[in-house]
Amino acid sequence: MRLVLLGAPGSGKGTQAARLRDHFGVPHISTGELLRAAVKAGTALGLQAKAVMDAGGLVSDAIVLAILEERLSQGDTSSGYILDGYPRNVAQAHALDVLLGKLGQPVERAIQLDVDTELLVARLAGRALAEHRADDNPESVRKRLQVYEDQTAPVIDYYRHQEKLTSVDGVGAMEEVFERIVEALGSRYA
Ligand code: AMP
Numbered sequence: 315m316r317l318v319l320l321g322a323p324g325s326g327k328g329t330q331a332a333r334l335r336d337h338f339g340v341p342h343i344s345t346g347e348l349l350r351a352a353v354k355a356g357t358a359l360g361l362q363a364k365a366v367m368d369a370g371g372l373v374s375d376a377i378v379l380a381i382l383e384e385r386l387s388q389g390d391t392s393s394g395y396i397l398d399g400y401p402r403n404v405a406q407a408h409a410l411d412v413l414l415g416k417l418g419q420p421v422e423r424a425i426q427l428d429v430d431t432e433l434l435v436a437r438l439a440g441r442a443l444a445e446h447r448a449d450d451n452p453e454s455v456r457k458r459l460q461v462y463e464d465q466t467a468p469v470i471d472y473y474r475h476q477e478k479l480t481s482v483d484g485v486g487a488m489e490e491v492f493e494r495i496v497e498a499l500g501s502r503y504a
Contacts, residue, residue: 315340315394315503316419318401318410320470321427322462323455324434324441325484326491330427331398333492338503341390345400348381349373368448370457372402372465379409386413397421403465407472424473425495427484434459 315338321327328344335342349367352360359381363373382400385391401407414420429437435455442450449458473479480498484491496503 315396316414316422317394317499318397318421318424318473319427320424320466320473321484322429322431322434322466323458324437325427325429326437326488327398327427329488330492330495331396333488334396334495337492337496338394338396340394340396342396342398343382343385343391343400344398345378345382345402346398348385349378352381368454370449370454370461372461375403375405375409378402378406379413382410383413394422401466401469401472402461404468404472407469421473421478423499424470424479425498426470426473426479426481427491428481429484431459433485 317334319327319331319334328346331342331344334340349360349363353364353367354360359377363377366373378400386395401410410421438450438455439452441447442455449455470479470481482491482494482498486494
């Protein structure tokens with residue numbers, strides 16, 4: 315199962331990716347988490363990425379691709395993975411196709427979690443209180459939603475053109491949304 319999970323910040327993508335990992339027994343690969351780990355470890359790459367992340371911008375395509383490529387080379391990805399937070403723009407979607415094409419293991423499906431913007435803002439405000447993420451301050455939140463609109467939303471069309479896209483209503487209880495995703499994936503992944 316090689317799945318891409320798409321959705322705005324606050325859409326519940328990270329939570330659902332973790333739930334899908336437990337259900338299907340494949341790793342959850344979050345480029346945001348990989349980057350936060352690099353920042354925490356104080357690597358050169360992490361130091362480079364930190365300011366951009368805190369401001370809510372996108373880290374350079376080359377850095378994120380390098381991190382992802384390294385993660386995908388680990389043995390636990392042989393039966394697939396849930397990709398969360400990548401691709402974030404059309405160039406990354408193309409780079410992913412090139413990378414996976416070389417391995418003969420293309421993306422199978424892209425699931426988009428559909429959530430209204432007003433609800434996203436409310437959810438992110440709640441998360442700011444709970445998690446104290448450096449990029450959950452109001453200004454960075456606004457910036458991240460804008461970056462999503464401008465750069466990430468076109469990725470939805472990218473997968474639609476490839477006939478790999480399924481949109482799922484992301485509003486509702488966590489378990490309810492999860493059931494919708496599993497149903498949307500269909501019998502192939504049952
Ligand atoms: P996330 O945990 O997915 O919300 O990501 C947190 C932050 O990490 C983002 O706001 C970006 O600054 C950075 N980031 C994560 N994934 C990517 C990516 N694919 N491309 C560029 N920046 C990324």
